[in-house]
Each structure stands twice: as structure tokens, then as C-alpha cells.
Amino acid sequence: MKLLYQDTHFIAVDKPSGFHVHPPEDSQYKIPRDKICLYLVRNMMKQHVFPVHRLDAATSGVLLFALSSEAAGTICKMFAQRSPQKTYWAVARGFTPEQGDIKIPLELDSTGALVEAHTSFTRKATLEIPVAVGKKFPAARYSLVEAKPHSGRYHQIRRHFNRISHPLLGDAYHGDSHHNRFFRNDLGIAGLCLKARSIEFTHPWSGENVYIESPTCEKWEKIHFLFDASVPLDQKFKSPLTT
Numbered sequence: 001m002k003l004l005y006q007d008t009h010f011i012a013v014d015k016p017s018g019f020h021v022h023p024p025e026d027s028q029y030k031i032p033r034d035k036i037c038l039y040l041v042r043n044m045m046k047q048h049v050f051p052v053h054r055l056d057a058a059t060s061g062v063l064l065f066a067l068s069s070e071a072a073g074t075i076c077k078m079f080a081q082r083s084p085q086k087t088y089w090a091v092a093r094g095f096t097p098e099q100g101d102i103k104i105p106l107e108l109d110s111t112g113a114l115v116e117a118h119t120s121f122t123r124k125a126t127l128e129i130p131v132a133v134g135k136k137f138p139a140a141r142y143s144l145v146e147a148k149p150h151s152g153r154y155h156q157i158r159r160h161f162n163r164i165s166h167p168l169l170g171d172a173y174h175g176d177s178h179h180n181r182f183f184r185n186d187l188g189i190a191g192l193c194l195k196a197r198s199i200e201f202t203h204p205w206s207g208e209n210v211y212i213e214s215p216t217c218e219k220w221e222k223i224h225f226l227f228d229a230s231v232p233l234d235q236k237f238k239s240p241l242t243t
Contacts, residue, residue, distance in 0.1 A: 001013045001014065001015070001016070001037070001040055001041060001044060002014040002215075003044070004062060004212050004213075004214065005210070005212045008067065009066065009067060009068070009071040009074075009075075009204075009205055010052070010064055010065060010066045010067055010071055010075060011041070011045065011049070011064070011065050011067065012062055012063065012064050012065075012199070012212045013037070013041055013044075013062075013063050013065070014060070014061065014062065014063075014214050014215065015037055015055055015059075015060055015061060015062075015063040015196075016060055017057075017058055017059065017060040017191050017192065017219075018035065018057060018058065018191070019035050019036070019037050019040075019057060020035060020036050020037065020057045021036075021037050021038065021051050021054045021055060021057075021063065022036060022037070022038045022051050022054070023036055023038070037051075037063060038051055038065075041065055045067070047067065049065040049066065049067060050065060050066040050067075050068070050069060050071070050072035051063075051064075051065055051066075051072075052064050052065065052066050052072055052075040052076050052079060053076075053079050053152075055196055056155065056158075056192070056194075058170070058171075058172075058191060058192035058194070059192060059194045059195065059196060060194075060195050060196065060214070060217070061088070061195045061196025061197060061214040062196045062197070062198060062199045062212050062213070062214045063196070064199070074204050074205075075204065078201065078204055079152070082150065082151065082152070083201055083202065084199050084200065084201040085148070085199070085200045085201065086148065086149060086196065086198070086199050087146060087147075087148055087196075087197050087198045087199075087200075088146070088147045088148070088149070088157055088194060088195060088196055088197055089144070089145075089146060089147075089193075089194070089195040089197045089220065090144075090145050090146075090147050090157060090161070090168050090193060090194045090195075091142055091143070091144055091145075091168065091169040091170075091183075091193035091223060092142065092143045092145055092161050092166040092167065092168055092169070093141070093142060093143075093166055093167050093168075093169065093175075093176055093179050094141050094142070094143065094165065094166050095123075095126050095141050095143055096121065096123050096143040096145055096161075096164075096166050097123065098122070098123050099120075099121065099122045099123065100120070100121055100164075101118065101119070101120045102117075102118070102119045102120070102121070102160040102161075102163070102164060103116070103117070103118050104117060104160060104163050104164075105117060106153045106154070106156060106159055106160070108153075108154070109154040109155075115151075115153065116151065117151045117153045117156055117160065118149075118150040118151050119147055119148065119149050119150065119151075119156060119157055119160045119161075120147070120148045120150065121145045121146065121147040121148070122145065122146045123143050123144070123145050124144045124145060124146055124227075125143070125144040125227040125228075125229065126141065126142065126143055126144070126227070127141070127142045127143075127144070127226055127227050128140070128141050128142075129141075129142075129233070131182070131186075133178050133179050133182045134176070134178035134179065140179065140182065142169065142179075142227075143166065144223070144224075144227045146197075147161075155173070155174065157194060158171050158173070158174045158175075158192075158194065159174055161174075162174040162175070167179075168192065168193055168194055169183050169189070169192075169193040170183060170184070170189070170190065170191045170192040170193045170194075171192055171194075172192075187222075187226065187237075188222070189219060189222055189223060189226075191219070193223065195214065195220060196214060197213065197214055198211065198212060198213040198214065199211075199212050200212075
């Protein structure tokens with residue numbers, strides 16, 4: 001697990017997809033310790049660490065841990081006040097608007113009560129593939145988007161894009177199974193296409209601006225190659241597409 005940032009108060013690591021931040025609250029769900037970031041980072045740092053925010057297990061990218069309980073309280077308060085600016089990369093089904101604000105209330109996972117939620121996004125690129133995925137349309141369309149959550153609801157980005165009929169690729173809970181299968185089997189891109197690309201905030205102790213960015217990886221290099229408009233479509237695939 002790559003270390004992205006370190007000082008005397010907290011660290012940032014590059015969380016891989018498929019890893020849980022901490023053990024599930026419900027003890028009936030058994031997750032191996034080698035798939036839990038809290039234990040892996042604790043072993044890496046040779047000390048206790050404290051999670052101060054969370055990413056879905058399927059989401060990769062920047063993840064912070066405090067190095068003391070006092071630092072954890074300060075940083076958790078910072079997140080509660082929504083001062084950190086978080087930026088995500090995502091791939092959505094269809095051509096999204098060039099930019100937008102999604103302000104659709106979402107249900108709390110604990111009680112089901114509706115709460116306000118706000119996600120803004122900008123479309124960075126589009127991709128159209130002449131394959132009738134799901135047989136509904138003659139071509140498959142996708143958007144590469146940059147999303148910024150302004151609230152912190154459970155599965156917020158994933159649920160918001162699903163609510164505007166542009167579910168994220170690889171989302172097993174809120175996505176489109178036909179397009180998920182096409183991305184996995186035909187394009188060789190498995191798993192949720194959602195990455196916590198960067199986080200920016202004012203350091204609570206020094207007052208300096210902190211910007212932490214997750215480096216690209218093989219999966220996202222492949223995604224960016226697919227969306228590269230300068231590359232002819234027939235050069236993006238090593239074998240004929242079928243579905």
C-alpha cells in the first residue's frame with residue numbers, strides 16, 4: 001500500500017480497490033485481515049493508526065489515517081465541516097451533460113431517512129463503441145467524468161449518477177449489469193470505475209495548503225487510453241468486439 005503523504009499528525013495512502021477501510025460493523029460479515037486497510041497500515045507504520053474518513057471497498061485512491069487519537073478528533077471535525085475538497089474520477093454509462101450539479105436527497109443506510117446530498121461533475125471525455133450492449137441501442141456510449149461530492153452520504157457518487165440514469169461502470173449495486181459485463185469481458189476493465197483522485201485542504205496545525213494525489217495505475221491508464229480521442233477506435237482493441 002503506497003504511502004502518499006506523511007507528517008507527525010497523519011498519513012495518506014493509496015488504497016487499492018477491493019480493500020475495506022476497517023472491519024465491518026456487523027460481525028456476521030467476515031473480512032480477512034489482509035483485506036482491511038486499518039491493519040495493513042498499522043503494520044506498515046509499526047504503530048496504531050486511526051481512520052478519519054472512508055472509501056467504499058470497491059473504490060481506490062487517496063485515504064487518510066491519523067497517527068494519534070487527538071489528531072483523529074481534529075481531522076474528523078474537519079471532514080464533518082466538509083472543508084476538504086475531494087475529487088474523483090469515474091466512468092458513467094451514456095453521454096452525461098458537459099457539467100452539472102446533482103442535488104437529489106439520498107436515504108441514510110442506517111434509518112432510511114432522506115437527507116440532502118450534492119455532487120457536482122464535469123465531463124472530461126466521451127467514448128462511443130459500435131456494439132449493441134444490452135441490445136437496446138446500436139452503440140455503447142460512455143463518459144469519463146470528474147466528480148466532486150459536497151456532502152458525504154453512503155455510496156453518494158454511485159447513487160447520484162444512477163439517479164440521473166448514468167450509472168457508473170462496474171457498480172454491482174447501482175449499475176447496469178450488461179455494460180458491467182461488457183467492460184469486464186470485452187474491454188478487460190474489471191471492477192468499479194471510481195477513483196478518489198485527490199484531496200485538498202488547509203493543514204489543521206500548520207495552516208499550509210495540502211494537496212495529495214493518487215497516481216494513475218494500470219486500470220486507469222487503460223481507461224484513459226480508451227477515452228483518448230487522438231487514437232483511432234480500431235487501435236484501442238486487440239481483438240474484435242462481440243456482445
